Amino acid sequence: MSKHILVVDDSVSIRQMVEMTLKGANYSVTTAQDGQEALEKCQVQSFDFVLTDQNMPRMDGITLVKSLRGLANFARTPIVMLTTEASDDMKSKGKAAGATGWMVKPFDPNKLLAIAKKVLG
Secondary structure (H helix, E strand, O other), rough: OEEEEEEEOOOOHHHHHHHHHHHHHHEEEEEEEHHHHHHHOHHHHHHHEEEEEEOOOOOHHHHHHHHHHHHHOOEEEEHHHHHHOHHHHHHHHHHHHOEEEEEEEEOOOOHHHHHHHHHHE
């Protein structure tokens, strides 16, 4: 059974590029356009890994991370931020919220796959 990854980003093109990259490596992928939609999906199904943007309408990435960490089945799920935000302050906020890691856009597909492989074991 392939690992199931949730990709959260308000940019259609980023979602499509990440989805194609992950599906090309035989991962199962579900997408959400913002943190609110992602949280709703996570309340009814589990994912092995969540990859989320920071700056999105309705709910940003850090709020999503905090919300997911409050759900029992996401307490230990790897959550990586994929964002244009690169400041140490923002990374600290992400880590404090419970993010597993941080990737800066534009992303390198090989690096994304290496991170997915690492966090999914």
